[in-house]
Amino acid sequence: MTDQNSYTPPAVWTWESDSGGQFASINRPIAGPTHDKDLPVGTHPMQLYSLATPNGVKATVMLEELLELGHAGAEYDAWLIRIGDGDQFGSGFVEVNPNSKIPALMDRSGETPVRVFESGSILVHLAEKFGAFLPASGQARTEVMNWLFWQMGSAPYLGGGFGHFYAYAPEKWKYPIDRFTMEAKRQLDVLDRELAGKTHIAGDDYSIADIAIWPWYGQLVLGRLYDAAEFLDVTSYANVLRWAEAIDARPAVQRGRMVNRTFGKPELQLHERHDASDFQTRTQDKLEPSAG
Incomplete structure:
Protein backbone atom coordinates (compact mmCIF):
# COMPACT_ATOMS: atom_id res chain seq x y z
CA MET A 1 0.00 0.00 0.00
CA THR A 2 1.11 3.57 -0.60
CA ASP A 3 1.29 6.12 2.20
CA GLN A 4 -1.92 7.80 1.04
CA ASN A 5 -3.78 4.49 1.47
CA SER A 6 -2.30 3.63 4.84
CA TYR A 7 -4.52 3.51 7.90
CA THR A 8 -3.64 4.42 11.47
CA PRO A 9 -6.06 2.71 13.86
CA PRO A 10 -7.59 5.00 16.49
CA ALA A 11 -7.14 4.33 20.18
CA VAL A 12 -10.73 3.08 20.35
CA TRP A 13 -12.50 1.72 17.28
CA THR A 14 -15.86 3.27 16.36
CA TRP A 15 -18.40 1.57 14.14
CA GLU A 16 -19.05 3.32 10.83
CA SER A 17 -22.20 1.65 9.55
CA ASP A 18 -21.66 2.66 5.93
CA SER A 19 -18.30 0.84 5.70
CA GLY A 20 -17.79 -2.77 4.75
CA GLY A 21 -18.67 -2.98 1.09
CA GLN A 22 -21.51 -5.11 -0.28
CA PHE A 23 -22.58 -6.48 3.10
CA ALA A 24 -22.34 -3.29 5.12
CA SER A 25 -26.10 -3.18 5.64
CA ILE A 26 -26.16 -6.47 7.58
CA ASN A 27 -22.80 -6.40 9.36
CA ARG A 28 -22.74 -4.94 12.84
CA PRO A 29 -20.58 -5.28 15.97
CA ILE A 30 -23.42 -6.37 18.29
CA ALA A 31 -25.49 -9.53 18.57
CA GLY A 32 -29.15 -10.12 19.34
CA PRO A 33 -32.40 -9.52 17.44
CA THR A 34 -33.31 -6.31 15.66
CA HIS A 35 -37.01 -7.11 15.37
CA ASP A 36 -39.68 -9.52 16.56
CA LYS A 37 -40.52 -12.27 14.09
CA ASP A 38 -41.53 -15.86 14.77
CA LEU A 39 -40.19 -18.60 12.56
CA LEU A 67 -33.46 -39.08 2.01
CA GLU A 68 -31.71 -40.69 -0.97
CA LEU A 69 -30.63 -43.47 1.39
CA GLY A 70 -34.22 -43.97 2.52
CA HIS A 71 -34.11 -42.24 5.91
CA ALA A 72 -37.69 -41.00 6.11
CA GLY A 73 -36.94 -39.27 9.41
CA ALA A 74 -34.80 -36.79 7.52
CA GLU A 75 -37.84 -35.27 5.80
CA TYR A 76 -37.61 -31.53 6.16
CA ASP A 77 -39.14 -28.16 5.57
CA ALA A 78 -36.62 -25.63 4.27
CA TRP A 79 -37.60 -22.03 4.98
CA LEU A 80 -35.88 -19.19 3.17
CA ILE A 81 -33.85 -16.75 5.26
CA ARG A 82 -32.99 -13.70 3.18
CA ILE A 83 -29.82 -12.52 4.87
CA GLY A 84 -29.65 -9.40 2.70
CA ASP A 85 -32.96 -8.35 4.25
CA GLY A 86 -31.81 -9.12 7.80
CA ASP A 87 -34.11 -12.11 8.39
CA GLN A 88 -31.36 -13.68 10.50
CA PHE A 89 -31.83 -10.92 13.08
CA GLY A 90 -35.48 -11.76 13.75
CA SER A 91 -36.21 -12.85 17.31
CA GLY A 92 -37.28 -16.34 16.27
CA PHE A 93 -34.12 -16.97 14.29
CA VAL A 94 -31.90 -15.65 17.08
CA GLU A 95 -33.56 -18.13 19.45
CA VAL A 96 -32.42 -20.96 17.17
CA ASN A 97 -29.00 -19.45 16.47
CA PRO A 98 -27.81 -16.65 18.76
CA ASN A 99 -24.97 -16.06 16.28
CA SER A 100 -27.48 -15.01 13.57
CA LYS A 101 -25.90 -17.06 10.80
CA ILE A 102 -27.42 -19.58 8.44
CA PRO A 103 -28.02 -22.48 8.36
CA ALA A 104 -30.01 -23.16 11.53
CA LEU A 105 -31.93 -26.36 12.21
CA MET A 106 -34.67 -27.32 14.64
CA ASP A 107 -34.86 -31.06 15.12
CA ARG A 108 -38.47 -31.68 16.18
CA SER A 109 -38.32 -35.47 15.96
CA GLY A 110 -38.34 -35.97 19.74
CA GLU A 111 -40.47 -34.79 22.63
CA THR A 112 -38.31 -31.71 23.08
CA PRO A 113 -37.16 -29.75 20.01
CA VAL A 114 -33.38 -29.49 19.70
CA ARG A 115 -31.74 -26.47 18.13
CA VAL A 116 -28.66 -27.12 16.04
CA PHE A 117 -26.57 -24.28 14.67
CA GLU A 118 -23.25 -24.03 12.85
CA SER A 119 -23.11 -26.06 9.65
CA GLY A 120 -20.53 -28.50 10.99
CA SER A 121 -22.65 -29.21 14.04
CA ILE A 122 -25.67 -29.82 11.81
CA LEU A 123 -23.71 -32.32 9.74
CA VAL A 124 -22.48 -34.22 12.79
CA HIS A 125 -25.91 -34.16 14.43
CA LEU A 126 -27.60 -35.63 11.37
CA ALA A 127 -24.82 -38.13 10.67
CA GLU A 128 -24.98 -39.50 14.20
CA LYS A 129 -28.76 -39.48 14.30
CA PHE A 130 -29.10 -41.54 11.14
CA GLY A 131 -25.80 -43.46 11.23
CA ALA A 132 -24.71 -42.25 7.83
CA PHE A 133 -21.71 -40.53 6.24
CA LEU A 134 -19.67 -40.71 9.46
CA PRO A 135 -17.92 -43.85 10.74
CA ALA A 136 -19.05 -44.82 14.23
CA SER A 137 -15.59 -45.01 15.76
CA GLY A 138 -11.91 -45.46 15.27
CA GLN A 139 -9.37 -44.05 12.85
CA ALA A 140 -11.86 -43.66 10.00
CA ARG A 141 -14.12 -41.47 12.13
CA THR A 142 -11.19 -39.36 13.29
CA GLU A 143 -10.07 -38.81 9.70
CA VAL A 144 -13.52 -37.57 8.70
CA MET A 145 -13.55 -35.24 11.69
CA ASN A 146 -10.05 -34.01 10.82
CA TRP A 147 -11.26 -32.81 7.44
CA LEU A 148 -14.57 -31.49 8.72
CA PHE A 149 -12.74 -29.25 11.16
CA TRP A 150 -10.18 -28.36 8.50
CA GLN A 151 -13.02 -26.94 6.44
CA MET A 152 -14.57 -25.08 9.35
CA GLY A 153 -11.23 -23.45 10.12
CA SER A 154 -10.09 -22.83 6.55
CA ALA A 155 -13.17 -21.54 4.73
CA PRO A 156 -13.27 -18.16 6.51
CA TYR A 157 -9.97 -17.36 4.78
CA LEU A 158 -11.54 -18.28 1.45
CA GLY A 159 -14.88 -16.50 1.96
CA GLY A 160 -14.32 -13.68 4.41
CA GLY A 161 -10.75 -13.25 3.24
CA PHE A 162 -10.25 -13.93 -0.46
CA GLY A 163 -13.89 -13.67 -1.51
CA HIS A 164 -14.49 -10.45 0.33
CA PHE A 165 -11.46 -8.55 -0.88
CA TYR A 166 -11.47 -9.98 -4.42
CA ALA A 167 -15.20 -9.73 -5.13
CA TYR A 168 -17.08 -7.67 -2.54
CA ALA A 169 -14.88 -4.97 -0.99
CA PRO A 170 -15.71 -1.40 -2.06
CA GLU A 171 -12.22 -1.01 -3.54
CA LYS A 172 -9.51 -3.41 -4.77
CA TRP A 173 -6.44 -3.41 -2.55
CA LYS A 174 -3.39 -5.40 -3.60
CA TYR A 175 -2.15 -6.36 -0.15
CA PRO A 176 -5.26 -8.20 1.13
CA ILE A 177 -5.97 -9.75 -2.28
CA ASP A 178 -2.42 -11.08 -2.49
CA ARG A 179 -2.51 -12.24 1.11
CA PHE A 180 -5.74 -14.20 0.82
CA THR A 181 -5.08 -15.44 -2.73
CA MET A 182 -1.91 -17.02 -1.43
CA GLU A 183 -3.87 -18.74 1.33
CA ALA A 184 -6.71 -19.85 -0.96
CA LYS A 185 -4.23 -21.43 -3.35
CA ARG A 186 -2.35 -23.06 -0.49
CA GLN A 187 -5.61 -24.62 0.69
CA LEU A 188 -6.40 -25.87 -2.80
CA ASP A 189 -2.94 -27.40 -2.91
CA VAL A 190 -3.59 -29.14 0.42
CA LEU A 191 -6.73 -30.70 -1.04
CA ASP A 192 -5.08 -31.53 -4.36
CA ARG A 193 -2.22 -33.39 -2.70
CA GLU A 194 -4.57 -35.26 -0.38
CA LEU A 195 -6.94 -36.28 -3.17
CA ALA A 196 -4.12 -37.61 -5.35
CA GLY A 197 -4.59 -41.08 -3.91
CA LYS A 198 -8.19 -40.96 -2.69
CA THR A 199 -11.66 -41.08 -4.14
CA HIS A 200 -12.96 -38.85 -1.34
CA ILE A 201 -11.21 -36.54 1.06
CA ALA A 202 -11.24 -38.89 4.06
CA GLY A 203 -10.75 -42.13 2.12
CA ASP A 204 -12.79 -44.36 -0.15
CA ASP A 205 -16.17 -43.47 1.30
CA TYR A 206 -18.23 -40.33 0.78
CA SER A 207 -18.67 -38.56 4.11
CA ILE A 208 -19.73 -35.38 5.84
CA ALA A 209 -16.19 -34.14 5.21
CA ASP A 210 -16.92 -34.11 1.47
CA ILE A 211 -20.34 -32.57 2.09
CA ALA A 212 -18.71 -29.78 4.10
CA ILE A 213 -15.79 -29.07 1.78
CA TRP A 214 -17.49 -29.37 -1.61
CA PRO A 215 -19.82 -26.31 -1.42
CA TRP A 216 -16.78 -24.12 -0.85
CA TYR A 217 -13.80 -25.63 -2.64
CA GLY A 218 -15.65 -27.86 -5.09
CA GLN A 219 -17.81 -25.03 -6.34
CA LEU A 220 -14.76 -22.77 -6.43
CA VAL A 221 -12.93 -25.01 -8.90
CA LEU A 222 -16.16 -25.49 -10.88
CA GLY A 223 -16.24 -21.73 -11.45
CA ARG A 224 -19.19 -20.89 -9.21
CA LEU A 225 -17.62 -18.69 -6.56
CA TYR A 226 -16.46 -15.08 -6.88
CA ASP A 227 -15.92 -15.32 -10.67
CA ALA A 228 -12.38 -16.26 -9.72
CA ALA A 229 -11.67 -19.54 -11.54
CA GLU A 230 -9.23 -18.02 -14.05
CA PHE A 231 -7.59 -15.78 -11.45
CA LEU A 232 -6.89 -18.78 -9.19
CA ASP A 233 -5.94 -21.07 -12.09
CA VAL A 234 -8.29 -23.70 -10.69
CA THR A 235 -7.75 -26.18 -13.53
CA SER A 236 -4.21 -26.73 -12.26
CA TYR A 237 -5.71 -28.55 -9.27
CA ALA A 238 -6.64 -31.63 -11.28
CA ASN A 239 -7.40 -33.90 -8.34
CA VAL A 240 -9.70 -31.35 -6.73
CA LEU A 241 -11.48 -30.82 -10.04
CA ARG A 242 -12.00 -34.56 -10.56
CA TRP A 243 -13.42 -34.90 -7.03
CA ALA A 244 -15.61 -31.81 -7.45
CA GLU A 245 -17.11 -33.02 -10.71
CA ALA A 246 -17.90 -36.45 -9.26
CA ILE A 247 -19.75 -34.97 -6.29
CA ASP A 248 -21.50 -32.42 -8.51
CA ALA A 249 -23.05 -35.31 -10.46
CA ARG A 250 -24.77 -36.80 -7.42
CA PRO A 251 -28.57 -36.36 -7.65
CA ALA A 252 -28.87 -35.39 -3.98
CA VAL A 253 -26.21 -32.72 -4.45
CA GLN A 254 -28.03 -31.30 -7.46
CA ARG A 255 -31.26 -31.16 -5.47
CA GLY A 256 -29.55 -29.72 -2.40
CA ARG A 257 -28.06 -26.88 -4.43
CA MET A 258 -31.52 -25.83 -5.56
CA VAL A 259 -33.07 -25.50 -2.11
CA ASN A 260 -33.31 -21.94 -0.70
CA ARG A 261 -31.65 -20.68 -3.86
CA THR A 262 -32.54 -17.13 -4.88
CA PHE A 263 -30.12 -16.49 -7.75
CA GLY A 264 -29.49 -17.89 -11.21
CA LYS A 265 -32.17 -19.11 -13.58
CA PRO A 266 -35.65 -19.03 -11.98
CA GLU A 267 -36.36 -22.64 -12.96
CA LEU A 268 -33.31 -23.71 -10.96
CA GLN A 269 -34.45 -21.96 -7.79
CA LEU A 270 -36.49 -23.65 -5.10
CA HIS A 271 -37.00 -20.91 -2.54
CA GLU A 272 -38.66 -23.25 -0.06
CA ARG A 273 -38.78 -27.02 0.08
CA HIS A 274 -41.59 -28.85 1.89
CA ASP A 275 -41.89 -32.10 -0.05
CA ALA A 276 -39.88 -34.16 -2.52
CA SER A 277 -42.49 -33.36 -5.15
CA ASP A 278 -41.40 -29.72 -5.03
CA PHE A 279 -38.48 -30.65 -7.28
CA GLN A 280 -40.76 -32.00 -10.01
CA THR A 281 -41.47 -28.48 -11.24
CA ARG A 282 -37.76 -27.75 -11.56
CA THR A 283 -35.28 -29.11 -14.08
CA GLN A 284 -32.76 -31.63 -12.81
CA ASP A 285 -30.14 -30.63 -15.35
CA LYS A 286 -26.78 -29.69 -13.93
CA LEU A 287 -26.95 -26.19 -12.48
CA GLU A 288 -25.25 -23.42 -14.35
CA PRO A 289 -22.19 -21.65 -12.94
CA SER A 290 -23.20 -18.82 -10.67
CA ALA A 291 -21.93 -16.29 -8.18
CA GLY A 292 -22.31 -18.53 -5.20
Missing part, protein backbone atom coordinates in the same frame (compact mmCIF):
# COMPACT_ATOMS: atom_id res chain seq x y z
CA PRO A 40 -42.62 -20.72 10.54
CA VAL A 41 -42.94 -24.40 11.43
CA GLY A 42 -43.93 -27.08 8.94
CA THR A 43 -44.99 -30.68 9.33
CA HIS A 44 -41.70 -32.54 9.00
CA PRO A 45 -39.28 -33.64 11.74
CA MET A 46 -36.55 -31.30 10.51
CA GLN A 47 -37.11 -27.56 10.18
CA LEU A 48 -34.30 -25.83 8.31
CA TYR A 49 -33.91 -22.05 8.12
CA SER A 50 -31.33 -21.20 5.51
CA LEU A 51 -30.12 -19.73 2.22
CA ALA A 52 -28.16 -21.45 -0.56
CA THR A 53 -24.77 -20.01 0.31
CA PRO A 54 -21.96 -22.58 0.58
CA ASN A 55 -22.72 -23.09 4.27
CA GLY A 56 -26.42 -23.42 3.60
CA VAL A 57 -25.82 -25.93 0.81
CA LYS A 58 -24.06 -28.23 3.27
CA ALA A 59 -27.28 -28.73 5.22
CA THR A 60 -29.60 -29.22 2.26
CA VAL A 61 -27.20 -31.63 0.53
CA MET A 62 -26.92 -33.65 3.74
CA LEU A 63 -30.68 -33.88 4.15
CA GLU A 64 -31.17 -34.84 0.51
CA GLU A 65 -28.43 -37.47 0.76
CA LEU A 66 -30.12 -38.97 3.82
Whole structure:
Protein backbone atom coordinates (compact mmCIF):
# COMPACT_ATOMS: atom_id res chain seq x y z
CA MET A 1 0.00 0.00 0.00
CA THR A 2 1.11 3.57 -0.60
CA ASP A 3 1.29 6.12 2.20
CA GLN A 4 -1.92 7.80 1.04
CA ASN A 5 -3.78 4.49 1.47
CA SER A 6 -2.30 3.63 4.84
CA TYR A 7 -4.52 3.51 7.90
CA THR A 8 -3.64 4.42 11.47
CA PRO A 9 -6.06 2.71 13.86
CA PRO A 10 -7.59 5.00 16.49
CA ALA A 11 -7.14 4.33 20.18
CA VAL A 12 -10.73 3.08 20.35
CA TRP A 13 -12.50 1.72 17.28
CA THR A 14 -15.86 3.27 16.36
CA TRP A 15 -18.40 1.57 14.14
CA GLU A 16 -19.05 3.32 10.83
CA SER A 17 -22.20 1.65 9.55
CA ASP A 18 -21.66 2.66 5.93
CA SER A 19 -18.30 0.84 5.70
CA GLY A 20 -17.79 -2.77 4.75
CA GLY A 21 -18.67 -2.98 1.09
CA GLN A 22 -21.51 -5.11 -0.28
CA PHE A 23 -22.58 -6.48 3.10
CA ALA A 24 -22.34 -3.29 5.12
CA SER A 25 -26.10 -3.18 5.64
CA ILE A 26 -26.16 -6.47 7.58
CA ASN A 27 -22.80 -6.40 9.36
CA ARG A 28 -22.74 -4.94 12.84
CA PRO A 29 -20.58 -5.28 15.97
CA ILE A 30 -23.42 -6.37 18.29
CA ALA A 31 -25.49 -9.53 18.57
CA GLY A 32 -29.15 -10.12 19.34
CA PRO A 33 -32.40 -9.52 17.44
CA THR A 34 -33.31 -6.31 15.66
CA HIS A 35 -37.01 -7.11 15.37
CA ASP A 36 -39.68 -9.52 16.56
CA LYS A 37 -40.52 -12.27 14.09
CA ASP A 38 -41.53 -15.86 14.77
CA LEU A 39 -40.19 -18.60 12.56
CA PRO A 40 -42.62 -20.72 10.54
CA VAL A 41 -42.94 -24.40 11.43
CA GLY A 42 -43.93 -27.08 8.94
CA THR A 43 -44.99 -30.68 9.33
CA HIS A 44 -41.70 -32.54 9.00
CA PRO A 45 -39.28 -33.64 11.74
CA MET A 46 -36.55 -31.30 10.51
CA GLN A 47 -37.11 -27.56 10.18
CA LEU A 48 -34.30 -25.83 8.31
CA TYR A 49 -33.91 -22.05 8.12
CA SER A 50 -31.33 -21.20 5.51
CA LEU A 51 -30.12 -19.73 2.22
CA ALA A 52 -28.16 -21.45 -0.56
CA THR A 53 -24.77 -20.01 0.31
CA PRO A 54 -21.96 -22.58 0.58
CA ASN A 55 -22.72 -23.09 4.27
CA GLY A 56 -26.42 -23.42 3.60
CA VAL A 57 -25.82 -25.93 0.81
CA LYS A 58 -24.06 -28.23 3.27
CA ALA A 59 -27.28 -28.73 5.22
CA THR A 60 -29.60 -29.22 2.26
CA VAL A 61 -27.20 -31.63 0.53
CA MET A 62 -26.92 -33.65 3.74
CA LEU A 63 -30.68 -33.88 4.15
CA GLU A 64 -31.17 -34.84 0.51
CA GLU A 65 -28.43 -37.47 0.76
CA LEU A 66 -30.12 -38.97 3.82
CA LEU A 67 -33.46 -39.08 2.01
CA GLU A 68 -31.71 -40.69 -0.97
CA LEU A 69 -30.63 -43.47 1.39
CA GLY A 70 -34.22 -43.97 2.52
CA HIS A 71 -34.11 -42.24 5.91
CA ALA A 72 -37.69 -41.00 6.11
CA GLY A 73 -36.94 -39.27 9.41
CA ALA A 74 -34.80 -36.79 7.52
CA GLU A 75 -37.84 -35.27 5.80
CA TYR A 76 -37.61 -31.53 6.16
CA ASP A 77 -39.14 -28.16 5.57
CA ALA A 78 -36.62 -25.63 4.27
CA TRP A 79 -37.60 -22.03 4.98
CA LEU A 80 -35.88 -19.19 3.17
CA ILE A 81 -33.85 -16.75 5.26
CA ARG A 82 -32.99 -13.70 3.18
CA ILE A 83 -29.82 -12.52 4.87
CA GLY A 84 -29.65 -9.40 2.70
CA ASP A 85 -32.96 -8.35 4.25
CA GLY A 86 -31.81 -9.12 7.80
CA ASP A 87 -34.11 -12.11 8.39
CA GLN A 88 -31.36 -13.68 10.50
CA PHE A 89 -31.83 -10.92 13.08
CA GLY A 90 -35.48 -11.76 13.75
CA SER A 91 -36.21 -12.85 17.31
CA GLY A 92 -37.28 -16.34 16.27
CA PHE A 93 -34.12 -16.97 14.29
CA VAL A 94 -31.90 -15.65 17.08
CA GLU A 95 -33.56 -18.13 19.45
CA VAL A 96 -32.42 -20.96 17.17
CA ASN A 97 -29.00 -19.45 16.47
CA PRO A 98 -27.81 -16.65 18.76
CA ASN A 99 -24.97 -16.06 16.28
CA SER A 100 -27.48 -15.01 13.57
CA LYS A 101 -25.90 -17.06 10.80
CA ILE A 102 -27.42 -19.58 8.44
CA PRO A 103 -28.02 -22.48 8.36
CA ALA A 104 -30.01 -23.16 11.53
CA LEU A 105 -31.93 -26.36 12.21
CA MET A 106 -34.67 -27.32 14.64
CA ASP A 107 -34.86 -31.06 15.12
CA ARG A 108 -38.47 -31.68 16.18
CA SER A 109 -38.32 -35.47 15.96
CA GLY A 110 -38.34 -35.97 19.74
CA GLU A 111 -40.47 -34.79 22.63
CA THR A 112 -38.31 -31.71 23.08
CA PRO A 113 -37.16 -29.75 20.01
CA VAL A 114 -33.38 -29.49 19.70
CA ARG A 115 -31.74 -26.47 18.13
CA VAL A 116 -28.66 -27.12 16.04
CA PHE A 117 -26.57 -24.28 14.67
CA GLU A 118 -23.25 -24.03 12.85
CA SER A 119 -23.11 -26.06 9.65
CA GLY A 120 -20.53 -28.50 10.99
CA SER A 121 -22.65 -29.21 14.04
CA ILE A 122 -25.67 -29.82 11.81
CA LEU A 123 -23.71 -32.32 9.74
CA VAL A 124 -22.48 -34.22 12.79
CA HIS A 125 -25.91 -34.16 14.43
CA LEU A 126 -27.60 -35.63 11.37
CA ALA A 127 -24.82 -38.13 10.67
CA GLU A 128 -24.98 -39.50 14.20
CA LYS A 129 -28.76 -39.48 14.30
CA PHE A 130 -29.10 -41.54 11.14
CA GLY A 131 -25.80 -43.46 11.23
CA ALA A 132 -24.71 -42.25 7.83
CA PHE A 133 -21.71 -40.53 6.24
CA LEU A 134 -19.67 -40.71 9.46
CA PRO A 135 -17.92 -43.85 10.74
CA ALA A 136 -19.05 -44.82 14.23
CA SER A 137 -15.59 -45.01 15.76
CA GLY A 138 -11.91 -45.46 15.27
CA GLN A 139 -9.37 -44.05 12.85
CA ALA A 140 -11.86 -43.66 10.00
CA ARG A 141 -14.12 -41.47 12.13
CA THR A 142 -11.19 -39.36 13.29
CA GLU A 143 -10.07 -38.81 9.70
CA VAL A 144 -13.52 -37.57 8.70
CA MET A 145 -13.55 -35.24 11.69
CA ASN A 146 -10.05 -34.01 10.82
CA TRP A 147 -11.26 -32.81 7.44
CA LEU A 148 -14.57 -31.49 8.72
CA PHE A 149 -12.74 -29.25 11.16
CA TRP A 150 -10.18 -28.36 8.50
CA GLN A 151 -13.02 -26.94 6.44
CA MET A 152 -14.57 -25.08 9.35
CA GLY A 153 -11.23 -23.45 10.12
CA SER A 154 -10.09 -22.83 6.55
CA ALA A 155 -13.17 -21.54 4.73
CA PRO A 156 -13.27 -18.16 6.51
CA TYR A 157 -9.97 -17.36 4.78
CA LEU A 158 -11.54 -18.28 1.45
CA GLY A 159 -14.88 -16.50 1.96
CA GLY A 160 -14.32 -13.68 4.41
CA GLY A 161 -10.75 -13.25 3.24
CA PHE A 162 -10.25 -13.93 -0.46
CA GLY A 163 -13.89 -13.67 -1.51
CA HIS A 164 -14.49 -10.45 0.33
CA PHE A 165 -11.46 -8.55 -0.88
CA TYR A 166 -11.47 -9.98 -4.42
CA ALA A 167 -15.20 -9.73 -5.13
CA TYR A 168 -17.08 -7.67 -2.54
CA ALA A 169 -14.88 -4.97 -0.99
CA PRO A 170 -15.71 -1.40 -2.06
CA GLU A 171 -12.22 -1.01 -3.54
CA LYS A 172 -9.51 -3.41 -4.77
CA TRP A 173 -6.44 -3.41 -2.55
CA LYS A 174 -3.39 -5.40 -3.60
CA TYR A 175 -2.15 -6.36 -0.15
CA PRO A 176 -5.26 -8.20 1.13
CA ILE A 177 -5.97 -9.75 -2.28
CA ASP A 178 -2.42 -11.08 -2.49
CA ARG A 179 -2.51 -12.24 1.11
CA PHE A 180 -5.74 -14.20 0.82
CA THR A 181 -5.08 -15.44 -2.73
CA MET A 182 -1.91 -17.02 -1.43
CA GLU A 183 -3.87 -18.74 1.33
CA ALA A 184 -6.71 -19.85 -0.96
CA LYS A 185 -4.23 -21.43 -3.35
CA ARG A 186 -2.35 -23.06 -0.49
CA GLN A 187 -5.61 -24.62 0.69
CA LEU A 188 -6.40 -25.87 -2.80
CA ASP A 189 -2.94 -27.40 -2.91
CA VAL A 190 -3.59 -29.14 0.42
CA LEU A 191 -6.73 -30.70 -1.04
CA ASP A 192 -5.08 -31.53 -4.36
CA ARG A 193 -2.22 -33.39 -2.70
CA GLU A 194 -4.57 -35.26 -0.38
CA LEU A 195 -6.94 -36.28 -3.17
CA ALA A 196 -4.12 -37.61 -5.35
CA GLY A 197 -4.59 -41.08 -3.91
CA LYS A 198 -8.19 -40.96 -2.69
CA THR A 199 -11.66 -41.08 -4.14
CA HIS A 200 -12.96 -38.85 -1.34
CA ILE A 201 -11.21 -36.54 1.06
CA ALA A 202 -11.24 -38.89 4.06
CA GLY A 203 -10.75 -42.13 2.12
CA ASP A 204 -12.79 -44.36 -0.15
CA ASP A 205 -16.17 -43.47 1.30
CA TYR A 206 -18.23 -40.33 0.78
CA SER A 207 -18.67 -38.56 4.11
CA ILE A 208 -19.73 -35.38 5.84
CA ALA A 209 -16.19 -34.14 5.21
CA ASP A 210 -16.92 -34.11 1.47
CA ILE A 211 -20.34 -32.57 2.09
CA ALA A 212 -18.71 -29.78 4.10
CA ILE A 213 -15.79 -29.07 1.78
CA TRP A 214 -17.49 -29.37 -1.61
CA PRO A 215 -19.82 -26.31 -1.42
CA TRP A 216 -16.78 -24.12 -0.85
CA TYR A 217 -13.80 -25.63 -2.64
CA GLY A 218 -15.65 -27.86 -5.09
CA GLN A 219 -17.81 -25.03 -6.34
CA LEU A 220 -14.76 -22.77 -6.43
CA VAL A 221 -12.93 -25.01 -8.90
CA LEU A 222 -16.16 -25.49 -10.88
CA GLY A 223 -16.24 -21.73 -11.45
CA ARG A 224 -19.19 -20.89 -9.21
CA LEU A 225 -17.62 -18.69 -6.56
CA TYR A 226 -16.46 -15.08 -6.88
CA ASP A 227 -15.92 -15.32 -10.67
CA ALA A 228 -12.38 -16.26 -9.72
CA ALA A 229 -11.67 -19.54 -11.54
CA GLU A 230 -9.23 -18.02 -14.05
CA PHE A 231 -7.59 -15.78 -11.45
CA LEU A 232 -6.89 -18.78 -9.19
CA ASP A 233 -5.94 -21.07 -12.09
CA VAL A 234 -8.29 -23.70 -10.69
CA THR A 235 -7.75 -26.18 -13.53
CA SER A 236 -4.21 -26.73 -12.26
CA TYR A 237 -5.71 -28.55 -9.27
CA ALA A 238 -6.64 -31.63 -11.28
CA ASN A 239 -7.40 -33.90 -8.34
CA VAL A 240 -9.70 -31.35 -6.73
CA LEU A 241 -11.48 -30.82 -10.04
CA ARG A 242 -12.00 -34.56 -10.56
CA TRP A 243 -13.42 -34.90 -7.03
CA ALA A 244 -15.61 -31.81 -7.45
CA GLU A 245 -17.11 -33.02 -10.71
CA ALA A 246 -17.90 -36.45 -9.26
CA ILE A 247 -19.75 -34.97 -6.29
CA ASP A 248 -21.50 -32.42 -8.51
CA ALA A 249 -23.05 -35.31 -10.46
CA ARG A 250 -24.77 -36.80 -7.42
CA PRO A 251 -28.57 -36.36 -7.65
CA ALA A 252 -28.87 -35.39 -3.98
CA VAL A 253 -26.21 -32.72 -4.45
CA GLN A 254 -28.03 -31.30 -7.46
CA ARG A 255 -31.26 -31.16 -5.47
CA GLY A 256 -29.55 -29.72 -2.40
CA ARG A 257 -28.06 -26.88 -4.43
CA MET A 258 -31.52 -25.83 -5.56
CA VAL A 259 -33.07 -25.50 -2.11
CA ASN A 260 -33.31 -21.94 -0.70
CA ARG A 261 -31.65 -20.68 -3.86
CA THR A 262 -32.54 -17.13 -4.88
CA PHE A 263 -30.12 -16.49 -7.75
CA GLY A 264 -29.49 -17.89 -11.21
CA LYS A 265 -32.17 -19.11 -13.58
CA PRO A 266 -35.65 -19.03 -11.98
CA GLU A 267 -36.36 -22.64 -12.96
CA LEU A 268 -33.31 -23.71 -10.96
CA GLN A 269 -34.45 -21.96 -7.79
CA LEU A 270 -36.49 -23.65 -5.10
CA HIS A 271 -37.00 -20.91 -2.54
CA GLU A 272 -38.66 -23.25 -0.06
CA ARG A 273 -38.78 -27.02 0.08
CA HIS A 274 -41.59 -28.85 1.89
CA ASP A 275 -41.89 -32.10 -0.05
CA ALA A 276 -39.88 -34.16 -2.52
CA SER A 277 -42.49 -33.36 -5.15
CA ASP A 278 -41.40 -29.72 -5.03
CA PHE A 279 -38.48 -30.65 -7.28
CA GLN A 280 -40.76 -32.00 -10.01
CA THR A 281 -41.47 -28.48 -11.24
CA ARG A 282 -37.76 -27.75 -11.56
CA THR A 283 -35.28 -29.11 -14.08
CA GLN A 284 -32.76 -31.63 -12.81
CA ASP A 285 -30.14 -30.63 -15.35
CA LYS A 286 -26.78 -29.69 -13.93
CA LEU A 287 -26.95 -26.19 -12.48
CA GLU A 288 -25.25 -23.42 -14.35
CA PRO A 289 -22.19 -21.65 -12.94
CA SER A 290 -23.20 -18.82 -10.67
CA ALA A 291 -21.93 -16.29 -8.18
CA GLY A 292 -22.31 -18.53 -5.20
